[in-house]
Amino acid sequence: MNNTNNIKKSVILNIINNDKGGQIVLTSLFAIVSYCILSHLLLPTDSFFYISTYTITLLGKYISFALLALALDLVWGYIGILSLGHGAFFALGGYAWAMYLMREIKDRGVYGNSQLPDFMVFMNLQELPWFWYGSDNPLFALLMVVLIPAILAFIFGWLAFRSRVTGVYLSIMTQAFTYALMLAFFRNDMGFGGNNGLTDFKDILGFNLQSDNTRLALLFLSFLALFGGYLISRYIINSKLGKICMAIRDSENRVRFLGYKVEQYKLFIFVISAILAGIAGALYVPQVGIINPGVFSPLFSIEIVIWVAIGGRGTLWGAIVGAFVVSFASTYFTSALPEVWLYAFGGLFVVSTIYLPKGIAGIFAHFSKVKE
Numbered sequence: 001m002n003n004t005n006n007i008k009k010s011v012i013l014n015i016i017n018n019d020k021g022g023q024i025v026l027t028s029l030f031a032i033v034s035y036c037i038l039s040h041l042l043l044p045t046d047s048f049f050y051i052s053t054y055t056i057t058l059l060g061k062y063i064s065f066a067l068l069a070l071a072l073d074l075v076w077g078y079i080g081i082l083s084l085g086h087g088a089f090f091a092l093g094g095y096a097w098a099m100y101l102m103r104e105i106k107d108r109g110v111y112g113n114s115q116l117p118d119f120m121v122f123m124n125l126q127e128l129p130w131f132w133y134g135s136d137n138p139l140f141a142l143l144m145v146v147l148i149p150a151i152l153a154f155i156f157g158w159l160a161f162r163s164r165v166t167g168v169y170l171s172i173m174t175q176a177f178t179y180a181l182m183l184a185f186f187r188n189d190m191g192f193g194g195n196n197g198l199t200d201f202k203d204i205l206g207f208n209l210q211s212d213n214t215r216l217a218l219l220f221l222s223f224l225a226l227f228g229g230y231l232i233s234r235y236i237i238n239s240k241l242g243k244i245c246m247a248i249r250d251s252e253n254r255v256r257f258l259g260y261k262v263e264q265y266k267l268f269i270f271v272i273s274a275i276l277a278g279i280a281g282a283l284y285v286p287q288v289g290i291i292n293p294g295v296f297s298p299l300f301s302i303e304i305v306i307w308v309a310i311g312g313r314g315t316l317w318g319a320i321v322g323a324f325v326v327s328f329a330s331t332y333f334t335s336a337l338p339e340v341w342l343y344a345f346g347g348l349f350v351v352s353t354i355y356l357p358k359g360i361a362g363i364f365a366h367f368s369k370v371k372e
Contacts, residue, residue, distance in 0.1 A: 018238070019234060019317070021315060021317040021318070021361060021364060022230065022234065022316065022317040024317075025317040025320055025321060026227060026230065026317070029063075029223065029226075029320075030223065030227075032059070033059070033063075033219060033220065033223045035051070036051045036055065036056055036059060036219065037056075037216050037219065037220065039051045040052075040053070040056060040212065040216060041216070053212055053215055056212075056215050056216060056219055057215055057219075057287050057288075058331065059219060060215070060218050060219040060222045060283070060287040061284060061287055061288055061327075062323065062324050062327045062328065063219070063222040063223055063225075063226050063283070064222055064280045064281075064283040064284040064287065065280070065284075065307070065323045065324075065327050066226055066319070066320040066323040066324060067222075067225060067226045067229050067276060067277075067279065067280035067283070068086065068090050068276075068277050068280040068281075068304060068323070069304060069307040069308050069311065069319040069320060069322060069323035070226070070229055070230060070233060070276065070316060070319050070320060071086060071089075071229070071273045071274070071276035071277040071280065072086045072273065072277075072304050072305065072307075072308050072319065073233075073308045073311075073313060073314065073315070073316055073318070073319035074233050074236070074237075074269060074272065074273045074276070074316070075269055075270055075273045076305070076308060076313060077308065077313040077314030077315065077316070077319070078237055078242065078245050078246055078249060078269070078314060079245040079246075079248055079249050079265070079266060079269050080248065080249035080250075080252070081170065081266065081269075081270060082168075082170070082171045082305070083171070083174045083270075083273075083301070084171045084172070084174045084175040084178070084298060084301050084302060084305065085174030085175055085176075085177045085178035085298070085301050086174075086273070086274075086277050086301055086304055087178055087295055087296060087297065087298075087300040087301035087304060088152075088177060088178035088181050088296055088301070089149040089152070089153060089273075089274040089275075089277035089278050089281070090277045090278065090280055090281040090284070090295060091181070091185075091281055091291065091293075091295040091296045092148050092149050092152065092181075092278055092281065093145045093146075093148070093149055093277065093278025093279060093280065093281030093282045094281030094282060094284055094285040094291040094295065095185075095192060095198065095281075095291055096141060096144040096145045096148050096278070096281075096282065097141055097142075097145050097281070097282035097285050097286070098197075098198040098201070098285045098291045099132060099135040099141065099144075099198070100135050100136065100137075100138055100140075100141035101198070101201040101202075101203075101204060101209075101285065101286060102117040102135075102198050102201070103117070103132075103135050103136035104136075104201070104202060104203045104204065105117065105118075105200065105201065105202050105203075108202055109121075109200070115127075115128060116128060117193075117198075118200070119193045119194070119196065119198075120191075123188060129191040131191065132191070138205055142282075145278050145279060145281075145282040146275050146278060146279070148278065149274040149275055149277060149278035150271050150274055150275050150278070152274070153270050153271045153273070153274030153275075154267065154271050156173075156174075156177060157266065157267045157270040157271065158263075158267060160173060161262075161263040161266045161267055161270075162263055164263075166252065174301075175298045175301065178296050178297075178298055178301055179296075179298050181296050182293050182294075182296030182297055182298075185197075185293040185296060186293045192293075193292070194293075195292065195293065196292060197290055197291050197292025197293060197294075198285075198290070198291050198292075199289060199290040199291075199292075200289075201285075201286060201289060204218075204286050209286055209289070215287070218283070218286055218287050219287075221283065222283045222287070225279055225280075225283055226320070229276050229279070230316060230317070230320070232272075232276075233276075233316055234316060236269070236272070237316070241265070241268075244260060244265055245265055245269055248260075248262055248265060248266065281295075303326075306322075306326060306345075306348075306349045307319065307322040307323040307326050307327075308322055308323075308359075309322070309349065309352060309353060309359060310322040310325060310326060310348065310349065310352045310356075310359050310360065311323065311325065311359050311360050311361060312358055312359030312360055312361025312362055312364075313358075313359065315359075315361040317361065318359050318360055318361030321360050321361070322359060322360065325360070326345075326348075329345075329348075330345070
């Protein structure tokens with residue numbers, strides 16, 4: 001047992017020690033999360049250094065976005081699959097967990113029905129749809145958070161990669177995939193709340209969602225999920241599998257000529273990425289308090305690509321930074337300069353693409369070399 005623990009520790013340390021950028025980003029984020037939690041618990045509300053519940057929730061939302069950006073960077077940055085539909089996996093994971101949260105409401109809804117969520121009562125449904133069975137069990141719901149994105153990613157990837165669809169054609173297919181799901185979920189008869197989606201959550205695992213302690217716990221769990229996702233992604237990239245994936249990214253035909261089953265490598269990474277995106281969606285829902293078909297929007301998936309591009313494609317930690325920078329800017333400027341923000345957002349992407357092709361991570365790498 002001790003040998004096994006030592007091996008695990010050595011693997012983790014090896015991953016972290018060879019990743020200076022990841023060390024800085026994750027350590028800084030841990031310090032921020034720790035400070036937010038401690039200041040909220042220990043400082044009076046009128047203190048200048050006190051962190052409000054709103055800020056706690058906002059930071060948790062940003063961390064879930066960072067995990068989503070990490071998932072996209074894994075496929076785009078390291079195996080060359082530009083997915084314009086990763087928002088679909090994020091949304092599916094969110095809906096799977098939101099179904100459990102809706103069942104947790106029980107008879108505390110507007111209509112007081114202990115079996116059916118409010119929107120089903122409003123639509124005059126008499127019984128729970130079959131695909132909602134088991135959603136009142138948190139373990140089953142967690143399993144669906146992982147399985148549903150994984151299964152859809154496997155089916156889509158198997159068909160696409162087997163047909164050797166690549167480049168812009170694959171990107172268009174992923175965008176069409178998420179757009180089709182968006183249209184389906186907008187329909188009231190789909191059984192997922194239609195345009196309004198799922199909301200008005202009360203509890204999570206028996207804990208009040210409006211409680212400050214619950215918000216703090218969700219924030220810390222979000223960080224742990226991001227940290228775990230980063231370690232898994234970095235482990236894959238540092239392994240032989242990762243080297244083959246990067247070779248596929250750089251010259252797919254040459255790798256295929258050498259006898260490697262390119263489709264299998266693409267499919268594996270694509271499914272892992274979808275699972276990470278689904279987990280990010282499940283973390284997003286209880287902190288934001290709603291999930292609706294708008295998350296399936298192709299525009300949201302394109303925004304994820306912008307996060308990764310600005311942060312630095314093919315670095316993992318750069319995707320995390322990009323998600324935070326753009327999300328924070330979006331939150332601030334949509335309230336301060338709502339009419340200008342979209343133009344600034346587009347301009348930021350154009351400028352970073354032309355002048356900073358390696359994003360924020362590229363700037364960090366440049367200054368690191370200068371210091372050396």
